[in-house]
Amino acid sequence: MPTDRTSSPPPLAPAGLSALEELVHGRVPPALLHALGEALHGDPMPATPDPAGREAQVRRRLLRIAGAVPPGRELLDAPEQLGAVLAWTAASQPSMAMVLAYQYLLVLSSMKLLAPEPDLLKAHFEALESGRARGVYMITEVGQANSHLDTRTTAEFDPVTREFVIGTPDGAATKFTSGTADGGPLIAVMLARLVVGGADCGVFSFVVDLADHDGLRPGVEMSTGVELSALPLNYAQFRFHGVRLPYGHWLRDSAAIAADGTFHDPLGSPDLRLQRTLCVGQTLWAALPSGLAAMARQSAVLAVRYAAGRRTQSRLAPGRPLLAYRTQQYGVLGALAEAFALTCAASRALEVWSGTGPGRTDGGPDGEGSMTFAPWTAVSRPLSAYKAHTVRAAARVVADCQRHCGFSGHLDGNWLVAYHGFPYAFDAAGGDSQLILFDLGRALAEDAPAPAPPRVTSAPGEPGWWPAVLAAHQHRLTVRLRARRDERADGADGPDGPDDEFARWNPLLADAGELGETYAARLVAEDLLGAVTRAGERDPDSATALSALAGLYGVAGARRLAGSLLAAGTLRPAEVQRLLVAADLLCDRLIPRLPLLEQAFAYPQSVVPSPLGMPDFTGALSDSLDWHRGGTA
Numbered sequence: 001m002p003t004d005r006t007s008s009p010p011p012l013a014p015a016g017l018s019a020l021e022e023l024v025h026g027r028v029p030p031a032l033l034h035a036l037g038e039a040l041h042g043d044p045m046p047a048t049p050d051p052a053g054r055e056a057q058v059r060r061r062l063l064r065i066a067g068a069v070p071p072g073r074e075l076l077d078a079p080e081q082l083g084a085v086l087a088w089t090a091a092s093q094p095s096m097a098m099v100l101a102y103q104y105l106l107v108l109s110s111m112k113l114l115a116p117e118p119d120l121l122k123a124h125f126e127a128l129e130s131g132r133a134r135g136v137y138m139i140t141e142v143g144q145a146n147s148h149l150d151t152r153t154t155a156e157f158d159p160v161t162r163e164f165v166i167g168t169p170d171g172a173a174t175k176f177t178s179g180t181a182d183g184g185p186l187i188a189v190m191l192a193r194l195v196v197g198g199a200d201c202g203v204f205s206f207v208v209d210l211a212d213h214d215g216l217r218p219g220v221e222m223s224t225g226v227e228l229s230a231l232p233l234n235y236a237q238f239r240f241h242g243v244r245l246p247y248g249h250w251l252r253d254s255a256a257i258a259a260d261g262t263f264h265d266p267l268g269s270p271d272l273r274l275q276r277t278l279c280v281g282q283t284l285w286a287a288l289p290s291g292l293a294a295m296a297r298q299s300a301v302l303a304v305r306y307a308a309g310r311r312t313q314s315r316l317a318p319g320r321p322l323l324a325y326r327t328q329q330y331g332v333l334g335a336l337a338e339a340f341a342l343t344c345a346a347s348r349a350l351e352v353w354s355g356t357g358p359g360r361t362d363g364g365p366d367g368e369g370s371m372t373f374a375p376w377t378a379v380s381r382p383l384s385a386y387k388a389h390t391v392r393a394a395a396r397v398v399a400d401c402q403r404h405c406g407f408s409g410h411l412d413g414n415w416l417v418a419y420h421g422f423p424y425a426f427d428a429a430g431g432d433s434q435l436i437l438f439d440l441g442r443a444l445a446e447d448a449p450a451p452a453p454p455r456v457t458s459a460p461g462e463p464g465w466w467p468a469v470l471a472a473h474q475h476r477l478t479v480r481l482r483a484r485r486d487e488r489a490d491g492a493d494g495p496d497g498p499d500d501e502f503a504r505w506n507p508l509l510a511d512a513g514e515l516g517e518t519y520a521a522r523l524v525a526e527d528l529l530g531a532v533t534r535a536g537e538r539d540p541d542s543a544t545a546l547s548a549l550a551g552l553y554g555v556a557g558a559r560r561l562a563g564s565l566l567a568a569g570t571l572r573p574a575e576v577q578r579l580l581v582a583a584d585l586l587c588d589r590l591i592p593r594l595p596l597l598e599q600a601f602a603y604p605q606s607v608v609p610s611p612l613g614m615p616d617f618t619g620a621l622s623d624s625l626d627w628h629r630g631g632t633a
Helices: 019-025 030-040 051-068 072-076 078-090 092-114 119-131 270-309 324-357 381-404 408-411 416-428 432-448 465-492 503-539 541-559 560-569 575-578 577-599 618-622
Strands: 133-138 154-158 163-168 175-178 187-197 199-212 219-220 235-243
Touching: 019 324, 019 503, 019 541, 019 577, 030 051, 030 078, 030 235, 051 092, 051 119, 051 199, 072 078, 072 119, 078 270, 078 324, 078 577, 092 119, 092 133, 092 199, 119 187, 133 175, 154 381, 163 187, 163 199, 163 408, 187 465, 199 219, 199 235, 199 270, 199 324, 270 324, 270 381, 270 416, 270 577, 270 618, 324 381, 324 408, 324 503, 324 541, 324 577, 381 408, 381 416, 381 432, 381 503, 408 416, 408 432, 416 432, 432 465, 432 503, 465 503, 465 560, 503 541, 503 618, 541 560, 541 577, 575 577
Parallel strands: 133 187, 154 187
Antiparallel strands: 154 163, 163 235, 175 235, 187 199, 219 235
């Protein structure tokens, strides 16, 4: 058991990547990581809590990051590089990761995927890619839940000028986003319901200039700031009063309006059009896990370092480091294991997105899904599952690390507070995670029955045990949900008759959510197993550490879900009782290998200068403060 571990901060960015570091950062040119490190170095603190100075800071940082990375359209064609940009930014400046998510993953991605004549938006592409303009995505309307399923903001086609007139019909249709008119151009990609000749033609995206250097554009109305302290940016509500857009600002994809005013959409269905408009969600869900995994890894590394260097004065064992205690090991090493699982899932999410093809939906076994509780699983079942799982898992990792670091974990300067806010903000943003889980469960229940998976033959703590347990658990939950659904279909009519979907599914939402959660967890567990197997073959020196991480991840997951596993009969009480024994053995295997894992997982101290990451935490914190002695001039 190490009691004192000192190490010098890693360089700004690695000159070359080991197999383990490549697994963490992806196959990304070291020059890009160095440029990112330079851009983030010297200004790494979370966003200022002062709203008056916040936007200037955001704009300055955006210019620096945009100048250090390839242009946005090139990044969108290089998934691993895109993931690395979001990961490094999230670790250093969590609120800026939200800005980049808007800028690249939603705004530029929508324009790239859905603008059939990109030259008409050339100036907008250049302004956004250079960082001279800030981009925001406008989907949420404040007056109703699931507003993306019933967008009420209108874009009415004017056949005389061939322009679109954007309008907010009432206060309930007010849009909400991060953005302000201060600091320069603000460009939105906004969802609105297209109206042609008085007919509803479905929901499309439109490029809207909200503000320029002179302030708000004519017809754009913005509220005063709305504070969201968990992720400090400048948020506001927006309304539109006759804002006119050129035809080229309509991200029409394959649709068109003929010269005689006739609307044509080859997709032929409002639901299919909405799925296509929201296909940009795939980009967000593919890259977002990279940022979440980065924050989870850094949180775990900070917590491990703190636990190793923090001495306790307990009468049980005075002078021992926190890391000597089993309960502390379960917490911080468990966080390290889950952070590694999220890293493997993040890599796989980028592969899924790349393999799916930009903009193509893959909502079900046949590539197309229906929309019941939310549209997201119809857009992409696996990527929406990654989104829902990774935001909640990252939030859990950060919260566990905060708790195990005590008071120090709640100091803003130690970064964990900023890491805490980002995943909680994204639990609802980017597609509500709970709705995704509900819809995943519903979709799985509607699939054709699958054969039962093989029996679980491995033992707790082995890398393959947890994926096998989750596969068995998913099968049991699916059978149970189908049976309950069929019972309700046979004997429970609702107010709207025998086909009342609300009456049928409302009592089943908890079961559907549990099934969706299990499906998403199984994907991550299988990704972890695959990554560990491949990495072990390439780098035998890391194989023992990675295998132990995978085993501990499974044991910790089984303990957390023990109630569900026992209730379904997936595990027996005796198996659950043996989990702590397996956890102890895995922790003992991991302790000697922590320096190897820290080196691979940690971001440079120059990018994340948290005192928690320093060998002498107390001294580093003291040096970061100004001191004043009473009685001196």
